[in-house]
Amino acid sequence: MITSYSEQDKISDVIASQPSLLQMICRFGIQLGVGDKTVREVCTAAGVDTTTFIAVANVMKQGGSIAPLYIDKIDMVTMMHHLKSAHEFFLDFQLQHIRRKLLEAIDCSRQNEVAFLILKFYDEYMSEVRKHMEYENQRVFTHVDHLLAGKLDPDFRIRHYCKSHDGMDTKLQELKNIIIKYYTPAEGTSSDLLCNVLFSLYNCEADLRAHCDMEETLFFPAVARLEDQVAATAKDTPVEKEEPAPENLSEREKEIIACIVRGMTNKEVAAQLFISVNTVLTHRKNISRKLGIHSVSGLTIYAIVNQIVKVEEIELQ
Ligand SMILES: [Fe+2]
Numbered sequence: 001m002i003t004s005y006s007e008q009d010k011i012s013d014v015i016a017s018q019p020s021l022l023q024m025i026c027r028f029g030i031q032l033g034v035g036d037k038t039v040r041e042v043c044t045a046a047g048v049d050t051t052t053f054i055a056v057a058n059v060m061k062q063g064g065s066i067a068p069l070y071i072d073k074i075d076m077v078t079m080m081h082h083l084k085s086a087h088e089f090f091l092d093f094q095l096q097h098i099r100r101k102l103l104e105a106i107d108c109s110r111q112n113e114v115a116f117l118i119l120k121f122y123d124e125y126m127s128e129v130r131k132h133m134e135y136e137n138q139r140v141f142t143h144v145d146h147l148l149a150g151k152l153d154p155d156f157r158i159r160h161y162c163k164s165h166d167g168m169d170t171k172l173q174e175l176k177n178i179i180i181k182y183y184t185p186a187e188g189t190s191s192d193l194l195c196n197v198l199f200s201l202y203n204c205e206a207d208l209r210a211h212c213d214m215e216e217t218l219f220f221p222a223v224a225r226l227e228d229q230v231a232a233t234a235k236d237t238p239v240e241k242e243e244p245a246p247e248n249l250s251e252r253e254k255e256i257i258a259c260i261v262r263g264m265t266n267k268e269v270a271a272q273l274f275i276s277v278n279t280v281l282t283h284r285k286n287i288s289r290k291l292g293i294h295s296v297s298g299l300t301i302y303a304i305v306n307q308i309v310k311v312e313e314i315e316l317q
């Protein structure tokens with residue numbers, strides 16, 4: 001029985017010792033058909049950083065308490081690729097797959113209010129997960145790409161994001177409880193499909209929890225370390241700050257515009273983007289100065305014309 005994985009272990013033994021690692025291996029882009037090859041041989045052939053692979057496998061097996069051993073050793077590009085693949089898996093496959101099974105399992109043919117509410121609950125949950133993961137894809141990973149290029153974004157700190165990072169599993173627990181407690185299948189209907197959906201929800205919940213733990217215990221601390229390194233270097237060798245041309249909006253300003261035209265208050269924008277209300281106000285002032293637009297309706301037109309938002313995302317009054 002393997003207690004801690006090493007580069008010399010056969011990858012088939014690694015999978016056999018913990019089947020949940022199978023998904024992790026696929027997310028690293030490693031194909032099956034691995035024969036008797038070791039972790040190192042398989043990782044090298046697939047162009048995957050072996051240390052990062054071992055770090056992720058061991059954190060999955062032993063929990064986040066051992067993550068500090070690896071924080072300064074993982075390769076950020078490999079780690080981000082792994083996390084992005086997991087996002088794709090949840091958004092484009094697993095959550096959609098469970099929804100299809102849910103539709104088959106609950107009685108949507110009649111005006112069954114509980115079935116309708118269960119589906120609505122699930123859809124809201126899916127859109128929350130999408131928002132969370134798309135934010136990480138667009139904001140967090142871009143931030144890390146910039147750090148790797150030696151640039152530090154003054155508006156974003158991973159420690160701040162980490163504080164409000166949501167495990168995304170609580171709502172799934174609630175959904176399972178609602179189904180178990182309140183949904184009664186129509187008379188004469190088998191409960192097999194419903195039980196199968198519940199098992200999938202349990203697996204998905206555990207998988208999401210493991211994903212978030214990996215981010216919180218291994219990835220975010222490694223990003224924080226990188227931020228500190230880049231900040232220290234910047235102090236030693238001050239670089240000229242790249243100011244965007246006056247008419248050009250920064251990516252952050254576009255994000256702010258998108259939030260405003262969707263009807264969010266300054267406080268809601270601040271919470272959504274993990275910045276202070278004062279920072280939102282400063283951005284709004286800069287946006288008005290750069291564009292010469294001071295009204296929300298003017299910004300709305302600007303945002304649609306410049307494809308910052310789609311017209312259907314806006315509640316037209
Ligand atoms: Fe994530």
Ligand SMILES: [Fe+2]
Binds near residue numbers: 132136165212215
């Ligand atoms: Fe996350």
